[in-house]
Amino acid sequence: MAQSQWIKRFCFQLRLKSSQLFIIAASVLLSLLITLICVGLTIRYEVSNEVANLGDVDYWKDAVSAQQKLWYDKGIEELKDAMAMRTSESQPRNIQILVINGIDAPALANARFSSSQPSNFVWDRFPHVARIKNSCSHSSPCNAANVIKAIWTGVPLKAAPKLDSSCGHNASHAGQLLSVLRLAQLAGRRTGFVTNQRITGATAAALYANVAQTSWECDGLVPVDAIESGCEDVAQQLISGETGQNLNVLIGGGRQLLSANVSTFPYDPLDELLCRARSGRNLLRDWLQHKLKLKPSKHFELVQREEQLSTVNGNSLDYLLGVLANGDLSRNSQAPSLAIMVDKTLQVLRRPVVGHLLIVEHYVQQQGEARVKELQLLNATLANLLGPKDTLTLVLLTNANNLSSAETQIVSTLQEAFDEQGSHLQRRMQQMPSESLLFATGPKSSLFYSVHEETYLAHALSYALGMDVFGRQLQL
Ligand SMILES: *[C@@H]1O[C@H](CO)[C@@H](O)[C@H](O)[C@H]1NC(C)=O
């Protein structure tokens, strides 16, 4: 009885004080909340402060194990690099472009990790990366020459004015697309093009020619009536066109397209799949004659063998033409190395006051281990190209296929037929669906930052050269 009384009294007292109790509880809760907010703000402040001052991260590092710390340090190094990234916005004096054909993103990834000592390529350290769309991704069969034309002229071939069937000069002038190379010449730069294919291939055609049919690499594939009405093939335009005539350096293969009378050797055979010059053609002689007639007189050299190229003194030359194989340069086992070709090219291009534009194109033919070797060679070449501070350097990796003009012709005539060879070729043509990768370093490299149209490269480069794509000086 006494016990229940006591409880009653206690509860009564408690009820009296419940309002006070509520106040105490509320103030405890409030102070807890304020403490939490303060702690939260402090942590937030510290986090943003830590990232802003990467030099002051020891407090974070101490919290991780030694093994983790190693990777933590690597991550912090990379983050510091990213935050220190500054790109010069001044105009580049020189532009150098290495085009690696036949390598897409998976192939590159594979090459990075295939050696026992995984290491980065020189371009992996470039500050800017972009992807260039590839219109072949959605059209089949696709003629890679069209994509290449769009890349180097900034106009998709579908939208470009067409030459009429007689290659009338009116049409040809209206339809003349200025390539990046021509723009560089108009901007007063020295220009060079080096390829391990032929100097009349798809890239060369995009850079200095304008033909009604992409297969018209030399006169052998141009119908007689078209020749008679004045049509010029790619090889001919190298000699007769302004861009070709003003090129300071041109090195590659393709002798059988330039000259009807060529010597063949076991190490340098004719390529049956490629165009052959019609009898009587000798464009090498024509090139020499054109250079001889220049006034004031210029220094020039035509080389056709490795030992000739390696003894050339490029420092004294205005023009250098190297035709070093009958077909693609890569098929000549005694062709000069890429290192020598680039070395001699730079000798001709580099001058104290004048800048230059150099395009080096390399088709990677090999698979597996040999392909990795080839990429390492390109990596080493690029390491030698880098140096001058005022130079914009680009590396473009694409997997455009390497169909010859004859093969392209087969596909276009066999499009309907389910011929074995035709469908095999069609399959190969369809193997270029992925976007190209572009790595950039040097002044104006920040122009490349996203997924771009395939026509963007030419526009960005002309801007970097201070020109618009019509060859007029930009007023900025
Ligand atoms: C590329 O060249 C750089 C500099 O010469 C070198 O450090 C790097 O290991 C090379 N990368 C590959 C994958 O060969």
Ligand SMILES: *[C@@H]1O[C@H](CO)[C@@H](O)[C@H](O)[C@H]1NC(C)=O
């Ligand atoms: C070029 O065009 C003009 C008018 O646009 C025309 O009178 C002339 O005949 C054309 N010349 C050729 C070679 O087609």
Ligand SMILES: *[C@@H]1O[C@H](CO)[C@@H](O)[C@H](O)[C@H]1NC(C)=O
């Ligand atoms: C072809 O070239 C060889 C050696 O270069 C020369 O002896 C020969 O006369 C040439 N033939 C013609 C038709 O020009």
Ligand SMILES: *[C@@H]1O[C@H](CO)[C@@H](O)[C@H](O)[C@H]1NC(C)=O
């Ligand atoms: C390029 O062409 C050659 C010969 O036409 C062929 O052997 C090679 O496999 C081709 N390479 C690619 C990547 O298609």
